[in-house]
Amino acid sequence: MLALREWQQGFTAAVLDGAEDAFARHIRARHFSSERRLQVYRNNSRISLTSALEAIYPVVRRLVGEGFFRYAAAEYIHRHPSRAGDLHLFGDAFAAFLASFEPVAELTYLPDVARLEWNYHQVFHAARHAPLDRQALMAIPPERQGELRFRLHPAARLLVSPFPILRIWQNNPQDGVDEELIDLAEGGVNLLIFRDEELDIRFQPLGDGDFALLHACAEGCAFAAACEQAMTAQADFDLPTRFSHWVAQGVVTAFDLPDPSFPIADRGEPT
């Protein structure tokens, strides 16, 4: 093994796992102790990762307070070490972590607020996609339309929560001062998070029919099954109008037929 590799492992153990004594002999002792010098790197790493979490989870941070957020972040960083040099990939398990983090057990809605923020982060950076190719869709024989599998825009996500997480999120703007007390008993929300043409992120609470329809599409169901699920969820659902609406909004963007004789009608990224 490379000496350099052993040496890097020793440094990492000293900074992250507190194994300082074993590594101290590698550090030139001049003026300050090796402990204090390693502490600078421990701080830098923690600040770098905590800032990444703060950028993705500003509302969770506001809900629990800055000091507690830093404490929770330190615990998260320890349990879920960073696995990439790109900090945008860090923090994916934060909602699951909060769900099992004893000190916030009473804040039952907190993990769902974190899920909303992670979805926002993903939608923010998701790929572009051209609108649905209506002409290609018209070319599908009517008798086969039920087999179509529609897909959502890469920058569209669905989220369900038994808590009013959208109202909680909206009530916690980063610079907000008016805080209104939200009654958790006011109920949950089916939420669509999507990026509009101006690249702004929008939240749309969905009725049962809309949610069932889009959810079925996102899950890869055939259109006939998706329609059935929508009508089961909401008996008075105006399916043709609502489906056209989601196509026009750019939320439903592509489709394919599970048949080699019909190539995938997906124009992908505009060129």
Add this chain to the structure above:
Amino acid sequence: MHAKSVPSRLGPRSIPVRAGIGLRAEHYDAVLETRPPVGWLEVHSENYFGAGGKPLAVLEQVRAHYPLSLHGVGLSLGSTDPLDASHLAKLKQLIRRFEPALVSEHLSWGSVGGRFLNDLLPLPYTEEALQHLIMRVSQVQDVLDRQILIENISSYLEYADSSLTEWDFLAQLAQRAGCGVLLDVNNIYVSACNHGFDPHVYLRAIPHHMVQEIHLAGFTVNRFEDGEILIDTHNQPVHPAVWALYCQAIQHLGPIPTLIEWDSDLPELAVLVGEAQQADAILEDGHARAA
């Protein structure tokens, strides 16, 4: 719906020998609206690794007006783990799309065994580490099919294992891997204070033909009862002592494209532009002397 996503005409492809500024999300609107009179812009490559969305759309708009430099902070170049192929692939795609004049990374490592510290960590300056870095820089340049610049970092400790000075290590790396040097004058100053070496010795050891870019930034002083450690925080104006060292660097190297970096606690854009104008004045003197 995607009228805006049609790639705009790319702006100039080479970096002028002037001052540029680092572009951060906080300044997107101000830069697009006011088009500040700076020579070029630099961004952190990883901030544009997403598949789409606002950062890339903004970069496309600013790229139509400014030459661009891509500065990486997360490749973990000096790690003994294999290079992250997906990280490099994203970088390559970014280069293809935006045709930056300069692409840079750091003389550092940041991960081992798949565990990332997400910080710029110093290497021991040994023959073994030098061989390793030469190989890694060559790999990156092969994958990207272009030359990259390597930047000296600030450090807060020195290793007993080092047998070379950092300046010899950096100069030999550039010589043998065929990369360029991004000389961070603030980092030289910070490390010189932290380790007690003469920053001029560092400056004089780097051959001028290797240096294609200079960085300037602000640092923070961590004071203790028994002394202080300078931390490279990029959240302050450039320190007067660093300006003085920069003047000497320009005298030694000749005029070099110079970047004002400011990455946290960002002030108004005008403050960065003011710092860039200060660097421009020093570069002008350098040009006059060279003429």
